[in-house]
Structures are given as structure tokens and as C-alpha cells.
Amino acid sequence: MSEEKKNHHEDDTDMIKLIDNLNRKDDVHLNRRAFLKASFGATVAIGLATTPFGIFTFLRDENGEVKRVEVTDVNDLAIGESRNFNYPTKTEPAILVRTPEDKFVAYNNKCTHLQCPVFYEHKENVLLCPCHKGYFNVDSGQPMAGPPQRELPKILLEIKDGKVFAVGREVRHG
Amino acid sequence: MDKKRIAFLSIFLFLAVNVVALSNAIEGYYGQEDERVYGAVIVALISTGLATTAFFIWKGTTK
Numbered sequence: 457m458s459e460e461k462k463n464h465h466e467d468d469t470d471m472i473k474l475i476d477n478l479n480r481k482d483d484v485h486l487n488r489r490a491f492l493k494a495s496f497g498a499t500v501a502i503g504l505a506t507t508p509f510g511i512f513t514f515l516r517d518e519n520g521e522v523k524r525v526e527v528t529d530v531n532d533l534a535i536g537e538s539r540n541f542n543y544p545t546k547t548e549p550a551i552l553v554r555t556p557e558d559k560f561v562a563y564n565n566k567c568t569h570l571q572c573p574v575f576y577e578h579k580e581n582v583l584l585c586p587c588h589k590g591y592f593n594v595d596s597g598q599p600m601a602g603p604p605q606r607e608l609p610k611i612l613l614e615i616k617d618g619k620v621f622a623v624g625r626e627v628r629h630g
Numbered sequence: 631m632d633k634k635r636i637a638f639l640s641i642f643l644f645l646a647v648n649v650v651a652l653s654n655a656i657e658g659y660y661g662q663e664d665e666r667v668y669g670a671v672i673v674a675l676i677s678t679g680l681a682t683t684a685f686f687i688w689k690g691t692t693k
């Protein structure tokens with residue numbers, strides 16, 4: 457092989473030099489290798505990129521964002537009435553509704569469109585966002601009309617000894 | 631198919647798995663669905679591990 461190469465080098469014809477450069481098999485091989493290496497690198501990078509989300513989720517849990525808060529006395533809220541409270545933190549608005557079917561439901565009181573507060577409309581039994589006329593279903597928190605596309609985060613309730621407690625929050629549900 | 635080819639192709643499979651896992655982790659994180667985040671992280675780490683194995687199998691049998 458080295459003899460063959462030597463011959464080529466000693467030969468001054470341009471064409472032959474070109475052919476010598478074109479070691480096609482090697483070329484294909486190297487490209488494929490580089491491609492796989494890049495793909496493998498991307499796989500590892502993307503795979504490892506999930507870990508921070510896991511860690512932050514864990515830390516968020518540790519901070520105990522989900523806690524138990526007393527909202528009101530059952531008797532303080534008549535059927536078809538609503539009340540605002542804050543949950544899960546002191547600054548996050550929420551709305552508690554006692555529906556005509558005498559059920560308690562609560563949602564994050566921020567429209568999923570542009571965060572305006574929503575109000576309970578007793579007559580139509582809907583949650584209404586006045587900013588751009590967004591309507592939400594009272595029983596599910598799902599958007600019914602207007603710009604909002606996502607459901608209102610639901611606040612999980614527990615009724616015990618005649619009192620309503622907020623015990624958790626589900627951002628995506630139903 | 632020989633071992634090398636399988637290893638080669640499986641890396642792309644793991645790449646796809648990781649992309650899906652990452653999107654799940656992000657959606658789960660912002661949607662505050664903890665289980666989804668943890669599930670995605672576990673899947674991603676396993677598939678990354680398998681991809682590494684596949685990579686070395688492929689490397690070992692090259693040349």
C-alpha cells in the first residue's frame with residue numbers, strides 16, 4: 457500500500473492526486489461517526505436537562521406550599537354565594553363558591569387569560585371574568601367562552617366539623 | 631441486524647425518548663404535576679444510561 461501511495465505522490469498528474477484524496481469509504485465512515493457522536497451528546501444533554509426540574513419540584517414540595525387552611529364556616533356562606541380568600545400563600549387570591557346544588561368549590565381567582573380576578577355570577581351560575589368576558593364553568597373550572605383557554609386551578613376542599621378547609625391545589629385537572 | 635447497527639439506531643430512539651421526557655418534565659413542572667415530573671426524570675435518566683451503553687457498544691465494535 458505504501459508503495460502505491462508513493463507512486464501516486466511521485467506522479468505529477470493532477471487527476472491522480474484528486475483520486476487519492478477521495479478515500480470514499482473513510483469519508484462516509486467519519487461522517488457517520490461524527491453524526492452519531494453529536495446525536496449521543498444531544499441525548500445525554502437532553503436527558504440530564506430533566507434533572508433540574510425534578511430537583512426544583514422536590515424543593516418546592518419541601519417548602520410545604522401545599523398546606524391546610526381554614527376558609528370559612530359552612531353557615532357563613534349561603535347557597536349561591538361566593539367569597540374570596542387567599543391560598544396557598546397569603547398573596548394568592550382564590551374564590552370559594554357554594555353552588556346552587558349546595559356543593560363547595562374553590563378556584564384560583566386569576567383568570568387564565570390575563571390574570572384578572574373572576575367573579576361568581578349567581579344568576580347564570582358561572583364564573584365571569586369581566587376583563588374580556590371570559591366564562592368558566594363553576595363545577596369544573598373549565599373555560600366555556602371568551603379568550604381563556606385553560607381551566608382555573610382548582611383548590612381542593614375538605615369540609616369538617618362545619619368548616620371549610622383548603623387542603624391543596626391542582627393546576628391542571630379535569 | 632448486527633449488534634452495532636442496533637446500538638447505532640437505538641441511540642436515536644433514546645434521543646426521541648429524552649425529548650418527550652424533557653417536554654413532560656417541563657409541562658409537569660409548570661402544571662405543578664409532581665408525579666409527571668418525577669416520572670419524566672426517571673425515564674430520562676434510564677434512557678440516558680441505556681444510550682451510553684449503546685454508544686460504547688457501538689464504539690467498541692467500530693474499527
Ligand code: FES
Pocket residue numbers: 567568569570571572585586587588589590602603604
Ligand atoms: S383576563 Fe379574563 S378574559 Fe381576559
